[in-house]
Amino acid sequence: MMIKQLSIFLENKKGRLAQVTSTLAKNKINIRALSLADSADFGVLRLIVNDPDRGATSLKKAGMVVQVTDVIAVEISDKPGGLSRVLHLFDRGAINVEYMYAFVEKIKDKAVVIFKIEQPASAIKILKKEGMPLVRSSVLKGL
């Protein structure tokens, strides 16, 4: 039920992001979602792509430090209160969110949010019990 996210170490320097995107483009890998976290000196780029294994290999070949992390992608309805509902569920279940970001979904009136969770197994259990649909990695492949 987890999907694979690529995390890439970047120095805060000109042209670093462009090198990541052009490497992925050259290898025909499609970016589905991204988030960038940064400090004064460096940043961590997090990516959901259609083919994480090939994505990781091509970025490593280009000399980058890449980590593949498991995250949860939850489909929520794209209207006020959608995200709030999931977060309240996590809160009640004492689930810690390390970070989260949104996903661009073209298919239907749904939004997809990516969560990095401290206790992923319990989070998945809660979401399932509440009937919240999780996005599977096989779905990402087709996008």
Add this chain to the structure above:
Amino acid sequence: MIWDNQSETMKRDDITTLQAERLGNLLSRLYKRVPFYRERMEKNGIRPEHVRHMSDLKDLPFTTKEELRTVYPFGMLASDKDDIVEIHTSSGTTGIPVVDAYTAGDINIWGEVMARCLTMAGATRADIIQNAYGYGLFTGGMGVHYGARKIGAMVIPISGGNTKRQLAIMRDFKPTILTCTPSYSLYMAEAGREEDMDFSKVGLKAGVFGAEPWSDSMRKDIQRKLHLKAFDIYGLTEIIGPGVANECSKHEGLHVFEDHFYPEIIDPKTGKVLPDGEKGELVITTLTKEGTPLLRYRTRDITWLNHEPCSCGRTHVRMHRLLGRTDDMLIIRGVNVFPSQIEEVLLKIEEVEPHYQLVVERRDQLDELEVQVEMNENMFSDEIKNLENMEKQISAQLYGILNIHARVKLVEPRTISRSEGKAKRIIDKRPR
């Protein structure tokens, strides 16, 4: 195994007698043949025949790198130019290069001392030596080559650089001994890992690494990654090239071949000779050199000596692995900092690799030290707070050793320049 049992296990008294005799010969040759030295001796009222004992050496003048530059290229020759069969020079990156000119006799001695070094690392005629020291004016390549030829081992004279080819040769020829700079050995290990190369399958048993200071933790790192025993070798162009000293299998210091090279440790400020165990600048007198012999040459390398007998059976004095260079030493806010200290700290943190650079700047009249450390997969976390903690942890440990605050900056892999020979560790941007 000892290559030259008679010379390497000589009794202390016999060593001293031999040294005094050779020093006497050296001084009369220098007086007769090298105006540079004759002038100095005359100025100081020294006649070669006045020097009888090794203890008289302390009254003789030093020779410095700057002085060698003033007589470039052939001013230090103590033999006829016709008798010189080979020359080597330093890289000249810091100014006019210094020249080492060898007679056939010098080349023979170079081969002998290098054979001693390689034998300490376990080399026999059955071994295959991948010699990745540069061949050319640099002494590393030819020095190892001559030593290997004395032993009768098979040499692969691949020289430095071209890492892909190094790895291919390693896979195909299965060398048992690798010779190169320690930083290049790690560079090869890294490049090999990217190609999924399994170094345990190569069958390397030893590596003879030198030409730059390295730490004990770096040794462990090299041994683990390349599956070999790492031996430290010491030498310098001015004296003969590699082959001045080498570690035996006990790894408790490097035996200085004192039948050819007489070592002293001095206080770099006062020039006073220091006793065993005290850190200072290494000074070497070449006792047997014919081409360009040197009297009390100041190496700028910092170490200490130990005359206690070694359990390997050799009697030659041991020098501690290099602690740094007098000119590599950074003085930051009045504190002496050696790159090797910083390397020790980094290597103690498990995930960190010894790819670092020190940048010193002056801001608002204050020296600031930035330690740039390359990111690698093992230390990477996708959470900013973990990475910031890593920086703080390194900085705290550096403070513990150096007593100054250093700013730690994580940088992308392969961004710190690694020459394929010696690594550039220091960028000093302070106004001079």
